[in-house]
Amino acid sequence: MKKLLLSLLIGSALYVTACADGKPTVARTTDLPVLARNFLKKHFSTLAVNQVTVESRFIGKKYEVTLAGGGEIEFDKNGNWTKIDCRRNAMPESAIPGKILQYVKLHYPDYFVSVIEKEDGGYEVEMRDISSGHDIDLVFNGRQEFVRID
Secondary structure (H helix, E strand, O other): OHHHHHHHHHHHHHHHHHHHOOOOEEEOHHHOOHHHHHHHHHHOOOOOEEEEEEEEEOOEEEEEEEEOOOOEEEEOOOOOEEEEEOOOOOOOHHHOOHHHHHHHHHHOOOEEEEEEEEEOOEEEEEEEEOOOOOEEEEEEEOOOOEEEEO
């Protein structure tokens, strides 16, 4: 009985390890979940998609979209964005959650959002000053309320 249990544990561990560390594969835009395709159409319709990669993980798939001009957007298995990186250009305001956009416009009018990432319980926002190039990182909670400068 012990040998059987040990064999099952080892087999399960090998299966989980194999599934959890999938290598990214190139995919088509049509392979993205509907939510991700709609997000791209709504907020990034003026930029072409250069590449879509899919990475299978134990918790599901992760999608990464590379846009013309160097932007990258990451989506979870359901097609919800988890990170938007537009370091080379200002991010479209329509892609920034409403209360965060209002806060940034009010308190940092000379900055543009270059990266926004959804994290457990909130958002991390990287911004760049238009004239000086100075960067600043802000943290917001899940209700999009300012928490601190990071």
